Amino acid sequence: MRILLTIAELRSARAELLGSDAAATLGLVPTMGALHEGHLALVRAAKERCRFVAVSIFVNPLQFGPSEDFSRYPRTFDQDCTLLLKEGVDLVFAPAAEEMVPAHATTFIEVGGIGDRLDGRSRPGHFRGVTTIVGKLFHVVAPHIAFFGQKDAAQVAVLRAMVRDLNFDLELVVCPTVRESDGLALSSRNRYLSAEERTHALALYRALQSVASMSAQERDAQVLQKHLRSCLESAEGVRVDYAEVVRPRTLEAITDTHGGALVAVAAWVGKTRLIDNILLLPGNTP
Amino acid sequence: MRILLTIAELRSARAELLGSDAAATLGLVPTMGALHEGHLALVRAAKERCRFVAVSIFVNPLQFGPSEDFSRYPRTFDQDCTLLLKEGVDLVFAPAAEEMVPAHATTFIEVGGIGDRLDGRSRPGHFRGVTTIVGKLFHVVAPHIAFFGQKDAAQVAVLRAMVRDLNFDLELVVCPTVRESDGLALSSRNRYLSAEERTHALALYRALQSVASMSAQERDAQVLQKHLRSCLESAEGVRVDYAEVVRPRTLEAITDTHGGALVAVAAWVGKTRLIDNILLLPGNTP
Numbered sequence: 001m002r003i004l005l006t007i008a009e010l011r012s013a014r015a016e017l018l019g020s021d022a023a024a025t026l027g028l029v030p031t032m033g034a035l036h037e038g039h040l041a042l043v044r045a046a047k048e049r050c051r052f053v054a055v056s057i058f059v060n061p062l063q064f065g066p067s068e069d070f071s072r073y074p075r076t077f078d079q080d081c082t083l084l085l086k087e088g089v090d091l092v093f094a095p096a097a098e099e100m101v102p103a104h105a106t107t108f109i110e111v112g113g114i115g116d117r118l119d120g121r122s123r124p125g126h127f128r129g130v131t132t133i134v135g136k137l138f139h140v141v142a143p144h145i146a147f148f149g150q151k152d153a154a155q156v157a158v159l160r161a162m163v164r165d166l167n168f169d170l171e172l173v174v175c176p177t178v179r180e181s182d183g184l185a186l187s188s189r190n191r192y193l194s195a196e197e198r199t200h201a202l203a204l205y206r207a208l209q210s211v212a213s214m215s216a217q218e219r220d221a222q223v224l225q226k227h228l229r230s231c232l233e234s235a236e237g238v239r240v241d242y243a244e245v246v247r248p249r250t251l252e253a254i255t256d257t258h259g260g261a262l263v264a265v266a267a268w269v270g271k272t273r274l275i276d277n278i279l280l281l282p283g284n285t286p
Numbered sequence: 287m288r289i290l291l292t293i294a295e296l297r298s299a300r301a302e303l304l305g306s307d308a309a310a311t312l313g314l315v316p317t318m319g320a321l322h323e324g325h326l327a328l329v330r331a332a333k334e335r336c337r338f339v340a341v342s343i344f345v346n347p348l349q350f351g352p353s354e355d356f357s358r359y360p361r362t363f364d365q366d367c368t369l370l371l372k373e374g375v376d377l378v379f380a381p382a383a384e385e386m387v388p389a390h391a392t393t394f395i396e397v398g399g400i401g402d403r404l405d406g407r408s409r410p411g412h413f414r415g416v417t418t419i420v421g422k423l424f425h426v427v428a429p430h431i432a433f434f435g436q437k438d439a440a441q442v443a444v445l446r447a448m449v450r451d452l453n454f455d456l457e458l459v460v461c462p463t464v465r466e467s468d469g470l471a472l473s474s475r476n477r478y479l480s481a482e483e484r485t486h487a488l489a490l491y492r493a494l495q496s497v498a499s500m501s502a503q504e505r506d507a508q509v510l511q512k513h514l515r516s517c518l519e520s521a522e523g524v525r526v527d528y529a530e531v532v533r534p535r536t537l538e539a540i541t542d543t544h545g546g547a548l549v550a551v552a553a554w555v556g557k558t559r560l561i562d563n564i565l566l567l568p569g570n571t572p
Contacts, residue, residue: 111393
């Protein structure tokens with residue numbers, strides 16, 4: 001496993017790795033480090049689909065708002081590398097902030113509409129930061145397939161739109177959310193939670209599960225959304241940021257769940273903002 | 287020479303053309319058609335530097351304002367193809383508007399700062415349209431080198447910033463402005479000019495030449511800029527849009543021309559907006 005700190009190093013390592021074999025495929029798993037089993041599931045999916053796998057570790061300053069947790073976001077680089085080595089990753093790209101976000105850079109990639117919904121509405125500028133840096137990673141690493149987690153459902157919708165609209169020549173693969181045995185979705189931010197907060201955090205998945213059960217009988221999206229919100233509002237130690245039932249690809253409001261739906265929540269548990277979601281499949285007739 | 291109308295066709299033609307030869311290089315000359323000797327100079331530069339050459343012909347709706355000349359912009363596709371065939375071009379990519387700008391697309395690439403100066407200030411949204419479509423062309427055609435004309439000096443500055451900031455893996459080559467024997471810069475929009483307007487249009491190059499002469503003695507950018515403007519304002523049949531002496535890479539105002547300068551004008555001649563510019567080289571000491 002090679003660890004590359006600069007764009008130039010990464011490019012030359014990529015060229016050496018793939019050589020002149022036009023059939024060799026490279027998978028990319030973009031991460032912000034603080035790796036957990038959710039990330040490792042992406043790495044394993046990449047190993048299955050691609051001959052070579054690159055993982056980027058970059059805590060992207062552009063996707064954090066001024067009052068958010070950029071400075072205290074967990075950084076566990078040595079542990080991350082140990083985990084990736086065990087998984088048989090080929091390249092780790094871990095650029096410094098100034099390598100990816102030089103002072104003179106003024107260019108952004110922005111997805112209108114989708115990028116202003118869910119987390120994009122709660123965190124202005126967040127998705128512009130995500131798309132700009134992911135676009136740069138795509139240009140630098142030039143993967144054939146890039147792997148993202150369904151846990152970040154809004155991010156997935158925004159990146160799918162970016163790849164389609166700008167004709168990036170790669171495939172996006174989205175892997176299911178990985179959960180603890182009690183249902184808590186894995187997240188690097190779970191480390192922020194006290195024992196009590198961790199118990200409170202289970203309300204997110206419970207609310208989603210309750211909507212899933214209800215959706216077998218009820219297809220009115222507004223009714224489901226109200227139920228979702230009331231589940232969360234009645235839970236202890238949880239403050240709702242958003243609770244929505246929307247179209248998965250566009251994140252737009254829907255009237256019914258006939259064509260499938262994304263049930264997505266963001267909530268504060270103490271000072272930690274957590275997100276989770278489930279997909280209702282199309283044709284979930286009552 | 288193959289003419290490809292869709293992204294999928296272009297991609298497969300590119301793959302066939304380059305085959306498995308990792309050393310084969312592809313040059314791209316992006317155009318809006320209505321080709322003239324300026325475009326052909328770019329094609330010849332591409333032929334010299336690259337094994338294969340692609341030319342795109344796409345009148346980009348995103349780079350025209352609502353009151354601009356999108357609908358009447360000259361379209362001379364058959365003539366263009368005849369010219370490109372003679373030059374030995376390999377691929378012509380001529381997508382329909384809906385192929386490049388589908389109704390659902392909401393993603394834009396935008397260069398802040400530089401993109402709001404000169405033409406970006408006069409034509410709000412213009413460079414966002416340029417960068418978004420050129421970014422798409424780069425993803426679709428995947429050239430090793432892309433060729434642009436210095437005539438579009440602000441566009442060149444904006445695209446250089448985009449390529450650098452987003453780490454597009456290609457080289458930009460900028461070729462000198464091609465002029466008629468009397469100095470008029472070649473432009474597809476020259477076709478709009480009446481015989482009388484064409485005479486008036488010579489004022490642009492005369493003003494630039496006058497600044498060039500003056501710059502041998504005078505390095506104060508403000509003095510040169512005032513002279514440029516007064517040359518144009520005293521010319522018959524010309525209405526100034528902008529007349530500036532700026533830093534070539536950033537298009538920012540400068541105090542003196544010691545480090546080199548871009549002398550750029552845009553002016554209306556009748557209903558036709560023309561642009562032209564010259565570069566003052568660094569160290570042009572008095």
